[in-house]
Amino acid sequence: MSVLEVSNLVKRFGDVLAVNDLSFEVAPGEIFGFLGGNGAGKTTTLRMVLDIIRPTSGSISVLGAAPDRRQSSAIGFLPEERGLYAAMSAIDTIIYFGRLKGMDTATARARGMQLLERFDLADRAKSEIGDMSKGMAQKVQLATSLVNQPELLMLDEPFSGLDPVNQGLLENEILRASQRGAAVIFSTHVMQHAERLCDRLLLLRKGRKRFEGTLEEARAQLPAHIAVVSNHKVTALPGVHSADPVGAPVDGWQEWQVELDPGVQPESVLEHCSTSGIALRRWNEHRASLHDIFVELVGGEGVEE
C-alpha cells in the first residue's frame, strides 16, 4: 500500500494554475525527490497533503485516508518557511511538537535528546532558539519533524541553510527514516542530494509533471554522449546521431565527440564496433547528471550547482 497517493490533483489561485493534473504515489521506505524550479508547485502540493489548503479538484490519500490534521501523529513536516518560538529552549520545542503529535512528555524528551545528540546539539538542549545560529535552529526544527518517528516524512527544501557537514547529517537522517520504513519526500533545488538519495524522483514544471521515475530512467530520456578515438569514420555507425571530429587525426587516429540517438545504449555501439572490426583506442562515456536532466526537462531556471 502507498503511504501517499495523489490523483489528478489541481490547485488554482485565481488565474494561477499552481498544480495541474498531478498524480504520483510514494511507498513505505521510499525516498522520493520532489524537484522543480521556483514556483513549480512543490510547496502547494505538500500543503494540500497536510490539509493546510484544499485542492481545487483531484484527490489525495494519506495512509489510506483523505488528508486530515488528525493524521499529524503519523506525519513529520519541515516547512520551507522555518520558524520556532525564539524564547523556548531546543528540548522544550521538540517536546512541545511531540505533545502536539500525541506523544507523552517523557518519550518526547527521550527521543528529543537522542536527536539532539545525533545532530551534535546535545550541549545546547537548554539554549533558547533565539540564541542559536540559523543552522542550529534548523536542526532543532528538523528534530521536531522526526520526534514522532513519522510514517510519512515531508521535507520542504531541507538542505538550504545547512553547511556541508550538516547536509551530510541530514542525508543520514533521511536514509535512517527510510530504513525504518518511512516514506520520505523532499523538495530541493540542489541536484546532488537528490542524485545521492532518491529511489525515485518527480520533476515538476509549472505545476505539471514532466518526469517521474528512477535516476536511470531519467538518464534514458537524454541522448548519451561519448568521446571516442578511432581509425574509422564513426559518423555512419548505427545509433549515432552526430559525430564531430576533435582536432586533427594523429597517425590516422581521430578523436570524435559522439551523440547517440535517444534511447540508444552506448554498449550497443561498442558491440557493433567490435563485431565489425572497427578499432577503438579510447572510449569515454559522459553520463548525464541529474543537473543536466533537470535543465533539459524542466529548463535552467531554479537549479543550483
Ligand SMILES: Nc1ncnc2c1ncn2[C@@H]1O[C@H](COP(=O)(O)OP(=O)(O)OP(=O)(O)O)[C@@H](O)[C@H]1O
Ligand atoms: N497562497 C497563494 N496565493 C496565490 N498564489 C499562490 C499561493 N501559494 C502559491 N501560489 C502560486 O502558486 C505557484 C506555485 O508556488 P509554490 O510555492 O507551490 O512553488 P514551489 O515549487 O514551492 O517554488 P519554490 O521552489 O520557489 O519554493 C506560484 O506561481 C505561486 O505564486
